[in-house]
Amino acid sequence: MTENIKNRNVRIWNCGRFRILGKNDSAMSSLTRIILVAAIAILATVIATTAFGFGVTEIKEPAASITVGNIPKTEGIADMKIVHRGGDRLSGGDWMLSIVPVGHPPAYIASSPDSDFAEGNQIITMNVTDLPGATYYVTNTGVSIITGDSPDARLSFGQEYDVKIMVYSSRTMVLDTVLPRFKR
Numbered sequence: 001m002t003e004n005i006k007n008r009n010v011r012i013w014n015c016g017r018f019r020i021l022g023k024n025d026s027a028m029s030s031l032t033r034i035i036l037v038a039a040i041a042i043l044a045t046v047i048a049t050t051a052f053g054f055g056v057t058e059i060k061e062p063a064a065s066i067t068v069g070n071i072p073k074t075e076g077i078a079d080m081k082i083v084h085r086g087g088d089r090l091s092g093g094d095w096m097l098s099i100v101p102v103g104h105p106p107a108y109i110a111s112s113p114d115s116d117f118a119e120g121n122q123i124i125t126m127n128v129t130d131l132p133g134a135t136y137y138v139t140n141t142g143v144s145i146i147t148g149d150s151p152d153a154r155l156s157f158g159q160e161y162d163v164k165i166m167v168y169s170s171r172t173m174v175l176d177t178v179l180p181r182f183k184r
Contacts (some may be wrong), residue, residue, distance in 0.1 A: 010025070042179070060087035063168075064117075066127040066175040068163045071124070071182045078155040080124040080179055082163065084140075090174065095167050097138050102160040102178055117165075126173040127153045128161070157181075 064087035071081050080099075084090075091111035098106040107130035111117065117140045125143035129136060134148035145153055155161065157180055165175035 024176075028103045061170045061172045062090060062174060064088050064090065064174045066165060068175070068177055068179050070179065077126065077159050078159075079124060080155065080161070080163070082125075082165075084117050084119050084121045086119050089119075090165070090167060092116045092140075094169050096168075097129060097143065098162070099128050099143070099155075099162040100162050101127070101128070102162050104130055104162070106162070106164055108164070108166060108172055109136040109138045109143070111138045111140070115141075126157065127157050158160070 024141050025092055037111060042136060042156060065085040066082060067085055068082050071077075071079050082097075090111075092111050092115040094111070096108035096110050098108045100107050107128075109129045115122075115138070121140040123138075123142055127136075127143045129138075129143065131145070131146055131148065131150060131153040134150070134153060135146045137144045160181050161179045163177055163179055164173060166173050
């Protein structure tokens with residue numbers, strides 16, 4: 001049964017005791033179509049981005065086994081050896097080293113761009129990295145002071161040192177340890 005109510009075509013269904021009025025919705029409005037198409041396009045973009053990994057740049061955090069110790073064979077000299085025992089290679093220019101007395105803030109010095117730190121490499125140094133005004137050169141074999149050198153830059157007996165290596169691109173700390181007091 002169809003009745004014309006206020007010049008609109010309306011269907012009336014009898015469902016038991018109730019009468020249900022509904023519009024003649026045989027065609028969608030153009031606005032509804034636009035909204036539906038936009039929603040499907042957005043949903044498809046989100047699904048494709050998630051499924052194929054577009055727009056996501058995942059930086060792998062490096063994992064390396066690095067140890068630090070003093071060198072007992074060099075009697076009378078306060079020096080340390082930092083050894084890469086295994087794991088990921090740290091790309092030159094991307095890893096930074098800090099050697100400071102315990103209680104001082106870290107003073108990171110970037111490694112030389114051509115100095116990857118890989119399994120088997122050893123950094124041997126007698127220098128801290130927080131001497132004001134000094135210019136450092138850090139490689140996978142040592143820490144050198146290019147300008148502004150001073151006896152204050154040397155490691156000293158009876159002092160503990162905080163040693164850190166951070167990979168800049170992933171903001172990952174691959175070494176964070178305290179070297180015990182040097183003994184004569």
